[in-house]
Amino acid sequence: MINITKYPESNIWEGLLERPALEKKNLRATVQDIFLKVKNEGDAALKDLSFKFDKVQINNILVSEAEINFAIGQVSNELKTAILQAKENIFRFHLAQKAEINEIETTEGVVCWRESRAIENVGLYIPGGTAPLFSTVLMLAVPAKIADCKEIILCTPPQKDGSINPAILYTAQLCGITKIYKVGGAQAVAAFTFGTETILKVDKIFGPGNQYVTQAKQLAMEYNVAIDLPAGPSEVLVIADKTANPQFCAADLLSQAEHGIDSQVIFIATDEFIFNDTLKEIEKQLAELPRNEIAKIAIENSQFILMKSIDEAIEMSNTYAPEHLILSVDKPRNYISRIRNAGSIFLGNYTPESAGDYASGTNHTLPTNGFARNYSGVSLDSFVKKITVQEISKKGIQNIGKTIELMAAAEGLDAHKNAVSLRLKFLDNEI
Ligand SMILES: NC(=O)c1ccc[n+]([C@@H]2O[C@H](COP(=O)([O-])OP(=O)(O)OC[C@H]3O[C@@H](n4cnc5c(N)ncnc54)[C@H](O)[C@@H]3O)[C@@H](O)[C@H]2O)c1
Numbered sequence: 001m002i003n004i005t006k007y008p009e010s011n012i013w014e015g016l017l018e019r020p021a022l023e024k025k026n027l028r029a030t031v032q033d034i035f036l037k038v039k040n041e042g043d044a045a046l047k048d049l050s051f052k053f054d055k056v057q058i059n060n061i062l063v064s065e066a067e068i069n070f071a072i073g074q075v076s077n078e079l080k081t082a083i084l085q086a087k088e089n090i091f092r093f094h095l096a097q098k099a100e101i102n103e104i105e106t107t108e109g110v111v112c113w114r115e116s117r118a119i120e121n122v123g124l125y126i127p128g129g130t131a132p133l134f135s136t137v138l139m140l141a142v143p144a145k146i147a148d149c150k151e152i153i154l155c156t157p158p159q160k161d162g163s164i165n166p167a168i169l170y171t172a173q174l175c176g177i178t179k180i181y182k183v184g185g186a187q188a189v190a191a192f193t194f195g196t197e198t199i200l201k202v203d204k205i206f207g208p209g210n211q212y213v214t215q216a217k218q219l220a221m222e223y224n225v226a227i228d229l230p231a232g233p234s235e236v237l238v239i240a241d242k243t244a245n246p247q248f249c250a251a252d253l254l255s256q257a258e259h260g261i262d263s264q265v266i267f268i269a270t271d272e273f274i275f276n277d278t279l280k281e282i283e284k285q286l287a288e289l290p291r292n293e294i295a296k297i298a299i300e301n302s303q304f305i306l307m308k309s310i311d312e313a314i315e316m317s318n319t320y321a322p323e324h325l326i327l328s329v330d331k332p333r334n335y336i337s338r339i340r341n342a343g344s345i346f347l348g349n350y351t352p353e354s355a356g357d358y359a360s361g362t363n364h365t366l367p368t369n370g371f372a373r374n375y376s377g378v379s380l381d382s383f384v385k386k387i388t389v390q391e392i393s394k395k396g397i398q399n400i401g402k403t404i405e406l407m408a409a410a411e412g413l414d415a416h417k418n419a420v421s422l423r424l425k426f427l428d429n430e431i
């Protein structure tokens, strides 16, 4: 069943655009139990939980060198070439994010600047529940390497036979990552949070995942581990006017619907013919998809909406704050400045969302579930912290000293004031 709404009033938008949640009530409790088990039992818990959730008995959590070498031989040359091209574009886009040091003289003799330092120990989560997302390895490992993080470790769920998908292992070693662990879900996030006999406790956890992984990352923050952002079940919102192509719109919508049964897609059209043709295309293309059982459920959780104008469609999109926003409209650049909430924007009929997922260069680890209101996607900045530095000359302290003294006195903090007064007195005596 497809949910269709025509010309909804703005007072019902929020209800209409509610996200699906599979296990809203027990999710936190489920993940808390997993955390407690991993904290108390370490590697043994990871093995038990892999057996419980992934139905596989894992003997060695760490992927061996032999397994990596074997995997490299399993990946076709054609796929290796594609991964290399994607890596190159992702590298270029992220390298350009390196900030120049910008020294600012705020007052004569007072110089301030920021220096970037890599976050030392980072844990990358690569989803693998229903599809082995080796593209996510590129999205996380490439900026982590550019930032020069000291320890970069990776967790991903084991397949049914206990192995890791060869493309994940190939991509990881291509990016210089060799500490790869066969652990998925909330238990992987718990291992990054507490550390186990085998897995290092990290400073920051990165990567997308299903609702268990996303909830686990939120819980990790309560144990003072940083996370990149809440990057949960994928979503896309497509805005289409009469210049859109219904086949392309349907394909883009299905591309995110096929991720998981908890994915959601929103289609907003301003033209009734495009709207109806896209609905027909959805049915047609859905039937052909190998993952149509997953995509079908996601489509049932989705919304297809007809609106009067693009302006209204954009306002609705701002309310929803989609992970991905596709503007299949005439002169899409004209609308960018009005978009306030979106993880990543795709312009025009020839910019499929899949390009950003794999190879254009932008990062596909993006905020979902409305978090595009207050989070950016992963970038080079996610892997560094910025340290501020300042240097004040004799002239500089004379220029701002009085201001500091006055403010410190007004806050009743005399020691603060003295730290300046003593210096000013010293300089007075020097003359
Ligand atoms: N927002 C983004 O940037 C982004 C990017 C890529 C993928 N994604 C999303 O990542 C998700 C990947 O999901 P996935 O499931 O394929 O892989 P996943 O690796 O995220 O999750 C698989 C793990 O979930 C755990 N799990 C499964 N059922 C469970 C249960 N009942 N109780 C506790 N734990 C359970 C298992 O441990 C399993 O190993 C998709 O929802 C996709 O949309 C998001």
Ligand SMILES: N[C@H](CO)Cc1c[nH]c[nH+]1
Residues within 6 Å of the ligand: 133, 135, 136, 233, 234, 235, 256, 323, 357, 364, 365, 366
């Ligand atoms: N669309 C996902 C982000 O929501 C990323 C991805 C990886 N592979 C395919 N797609």
Ligand SMILES: [Zn+2]
Residues within 6 Å of the ligand: 234, 255, 256, 259, 357
């Ligand atoms: Zn995708």
